[in-house]
Amino acid sequence: MRNPLVLRKKQEIRERIWDLLEKSGAAAFPRPVFGRIPNFVGAESACRNLRESGEWAAAEVVKINPDAPQRPCREAALAEGKVVIMPTPRIREGFLLLDPRRVPRSAYREASTISGAFRWGVKVDPREMPQIDLVVIGSVAVNPRNGARLGKSHGYAELEWGIATALGKASESTPVATTVHELQLVEDDIPQEPFDLPVDLIATRTAVLRPSERRPKPRGILWEYVTDEMLSEIPLLSSLR
Numbered sequence: 001m002r003n004p005l006v007l008r009k010k011q012e013i014r015e016r017i018w019d020l021l022e023k024s025g026a027a028a029f030p031r032p033v034f035g036r037i038p039n040f041v042g043a044e045s046a047c048r049n050l051r052e053s054g055e056w057a058a059a060e061v062v063k064i065n066p067d068a069p070q071r072p073c074r075e076a077a078l079a080e081g082k083v084v085i086m087p088t089p090r091i092r093e094g095f096l097l098l099d100p101r102r103v104p105r106s107a108y109r110e111a112s113t114i115s116g117a118f119r120w121g122v123k124v125d126p127r128e129m130p131q132i133d134l135v136v137i138g139s140v141a142v143n144p145r146n147g148a149r150l151g152k153s154h155g156y157a158e159l160e161w162g163i164a165t166a167l168g169k170a171s172e173s174t175p176v177a178t179t180v181h182e183l184q185l186v187e188d189d190i191p192q193e194p195f196d197l198p199v200d201l202i203a204t205r206t207a208v209l210r211p212s213e214r215r216p217k218p219r220g221i222l223w224e225y226v227t228d229e230m231l232s233e234i235p236l237l238s239s240l241r
Helices: 004-024 043-051 054-058 068-079 105-111 114-120 156-166 228-233 235-240
Strands: 061-064 083-087 095-098 122-124 134-137 176-179 201-203
Touching (some): 043 054, 043 068, 054 134, 061 068, 068 083, 068 105, 068 176, 228 235
Parallel strands (some): 061 134, 134 176
Antiparallel strands (some): 083 095, 095 122
16 A cells, blocks of 8 residues: 555655746646656757766667657667667557667657657567666656656556566666756655666756665566556556566
C-alpha cells in the first residue's frame, strides 16, 4: 500500500512546477503542460549540454523516453550513430529499436518523433534488446543535490527501468540522465518510494549537474507495486510475469 501523504507531497510538487512553467513562459508545445512530462523552451540546449558529457560520448545504445522535450536527444543520438531504444507511449506496445544505419539521414528528425519512430523503428522484445549504455528520462521536477526526481505520476520510467534491469539490459552502473528547464530544479526533499529511479546527470539549458548524494537505483520489477490496471494496459508486463 502506498502512503497517501507521500503521494500528496509528490503531487503538490508536480502541480507547483507545472504552474510555474506555464506562468513563466518557459512551457512549450504541447500545452498546457499539466499532466505531462513538460516540454520547455530551450530543450535543444539542454540536450546539447547532455551530449557534451562523457556518459553520452561513451554510449552506443541509448534508451530515451518518447516525450517531447527529449525528442532532440533522440534525433542527436541517431545523427551520432547511436542505436536508440524508445519505449512506446505508456509502454502499451513495448519498445521500438531505431538503428541509424537503417534510417536515411534525411529522416532522422522524423524518426525522432513518436509517429516517425513507429515508421522507421522496429518493435523489439526486451529480452532481445542490446545492452543499454545510457538511459535518458523526462522529469517534472528533480532535486540536483540527490538526484531524486518526479515523473508525471504513472511510473512508466520506473517500469521501463525495472524491465531492463530484470532482463540484465541495464544495471546500477548504467548512467541515468534527464533534461530539464532550470525552473524544474527543486530544493524539496522529494519523497522516494522503493521503485523510484534517481538520476546521475541533470542537463539544463546552461549546465550539466551531477548529484552528490544519490541513493542506489532499484533493481528489477517490484511486482508488489504493479496494479491490475498496469497489467491490463501493458501486455508486456503480463508476459514477463
